[in-house]
Amino acid sequence: MKRINIEYTEHELYLGFIENDERCIEHIYSENFKSVEQFILKNSGKTEDAKDIYQEAIIATWLNIKQGKFKVQNDKSIGGYIFQIAKYKWLDKLRSKEYRTTIRFLHDNRAEPEADADYGEAEERKLLYLKELYSHLNEKCKAILNRFYFEKKSLEEIGADLNYEAATVKTLKYRCMQKLRSLHHTTTKKNDTEQ
């Protein structure tokens, strides 16, 4: 049976993105990867660099949209915003000490990458922190928490996916959140002590 041909307006993508709609995310990803890849390849990067930078730029865009720092209006588009952030990230990486020690280029006359009004060092640090925190969760916690908070599934649906009773999912979810909270407290305390 012929299905509807999905063509999204910018506003629909925006709404879908906020709701973690898989089709919208996939559409945004497919439509904008090549332009970012081209930019990075032309600027001393590899395909693997392009993938990493691109994915981080999408996550940064997602976070800024959720925090109300970016809205689709006038001539702004999600794709354009992702590109801007990806460009900033790549140029920042090129100028980083770590990168330059690999002797990628001898003469760097590039200007400092300009932080967008909504994205700069503070946002980069935050994203790194969230990534670090998440990496400490075990697979079972990720499976439950991802389904509940990202995919917006009910306890019953999660139970059906993972072969648990809904009451068990509820308990496990609580314990996983407590674990995450405790990790956050420990890290925050450690950072405060070091300062």
Add this chain to the structure above:
Amino acid sequence: MAEEKRSFENEMNENPSLKDVVEENRLLIQTIETGALREKLEHIHQKKFGSKPMRKSIITWFAVAAGIAFLIAVGISIIELGSVEEKIFAEYTTTDPGQPVPMSSTDSDYMFQDAMVDYKAGKFDRAINKWSGILTEDPESNILNYYIGSAYFNLEKYSRAVQFFEIAANQETQEFSAKAQWYLILSQLKLKDTESILSTIPIPGSPYSEQIKDIQLKLKK
């Protein structure tokens, strides 16, 4: 809802420890969501741009091509052996892609547009749930009955679709009543309800009049 939000924000401003708890929860949820998103993006990348070893992909290509050729051959024989209604349905069927969702909408049609986003994303069950909620306020609504019918049509639940298309087809607004009548006919083809199709009189001025008459002729043969 906006009132509750304002009241809660005021409470947070007056209670620093409540504010801290809320901020912390927000951060933890962002941790989970960004982590999940990262995994999802990697999965999408592999699906859309991931590379396979050449040899394996050639073998896979041939296997897929052979499979498709087989399915086409089977499909053709099924269509040849299919009923008159099935053949006519296959010849005429299209689906409605939905309306464009405007940049801004008033509160009153926000729910409608929100469901339209679901509809256009193929989440027909969700769209039906949301539209059905609004339908209670206006059960005779031409546009709501039409789109709920369309969503059921896309889900291939033709008996349910018929109930909504019948209501929409009897309303006065020509745009949706004509479309509803057309999709009602298509649904009835699937349900092999030839009698209803033959007794249908196309709505005056309907852009589907000729097609409806063609279908009726074919069914009479």
